[in-house]
Amino acid sequence: MIKLILVMLILGAHRLRHVAYLQGDPLVSRFSGLRQLPSDRTLSRWLGQCSLTVRRALQRFQVELLAQSYRPLRLPRVTLDIDGTVCSTGLTAERAFRGYNPHHRKSPSYFPITAHLAQTGHILRVQNRAGNVNDGKAAMGFLRDALRDLAQVAPGATAEIRMDGAYFRRDIIGWLDTRAEYAIKVPFYQWVDLQTQIRKQKRWRRVAQDVDGFDVTLALHPWSRTLRVAIYRKRVQHQSPKNYQLDLFDPTDGHWEYSAVATNKTVGIKALWQFMAGRGAHEKVLSELKSGYAFATIPTRNYAANSTWQLLAAMAHNLVVSLQIDTAAQRRRHTAKRSPIFALKRIGTLRFEWICRAGVLQRPAGRQVLKLMNNLPARREVERIVQRLEAA
16 A cells, blocks of 8 residues: 555655556556555555554665655755645635635645755654644754764764754753754844844855855853854845844845854854755755655545645655666765765656556567667667666
8 A cells, every 4th residue: 555655755745645546557556566556545544544653664764765866966064944734624624723824814724844955955854743833843863863864864874953943942952962963043033132143243254146145153141052054144124125124123225135043163264154055955955845756645534544645745756756866866965065976856757758648568579578669769778777777
């Protein structure tokens, strides 16, 4: 059943009822090991039986699969992006509540949190949550599990973690201090008093085009500790003219857009700016999950079923990424942004090029043979993949 759902997601199914369109497909039956494919209701009931114990077992299996792809790369550093994403559910889904949903503020939703491996584009871990949770307050358990999984996937590698301002919390920073290198966006809270540091600073160092910055050791009295914080400003007046007041409690004052990053890394502010800019790759992977692998689809009303569906969507994505790494993906140089080191194609491109192609199953001399149209680009692509798999 797991194999059947994986092949459905890879082929582009977005609903459980799409299994009916695969009935009679000999390749799907062969891959899944099912002589007769189940109905959508059977799939729904089966997903609903996937308890927390089952999902934990699937997560452990996913870590084993990722270790097979990561360990041969022998990367000295592995970067984790931690972030939540909103999945609107409708009114009847179990454990769906109104919360942070920027596009549909009154719609109940889930708020799953994901851990993204920046160097390859894999999803290390997924945990579904109700839509009304606080992203940072509910993240400690997930962070512990993610770092434990990372130690199994890339043993001996230095862990780097990037997070947004929701995770700027005393417990998270204190826990990460001795376990990983981190860079966390700092919100412009009044008690943090970044505006005083900005007013006092007379000389700013150039970081990038239209971006300046400086770093400071910030004393946080409510936390009874100090942090290294890099403060940046980006010129935006020509991009977003508006009526403004010189009030630095607002990170955007009409001339400059301000941001700040707390870190325990020892790199300069230019390298830190580039490092944090690499978080955009996580957003692209989340978009790929939602549009390409039906991650945002809510297939049932059952919370366990929907959580299992999200986990299997991430697993389908990871399998396709690993297949490209093992076969045809071109390796690229390392960057300060921790961009993916392989040139990966989107699942929509792969479906068009060599997955969803017309073919005929024949049985010459009693042996099944899949005959495809003799299209030269598709043939070269498939032959290259087969040769790399045989070599591996």
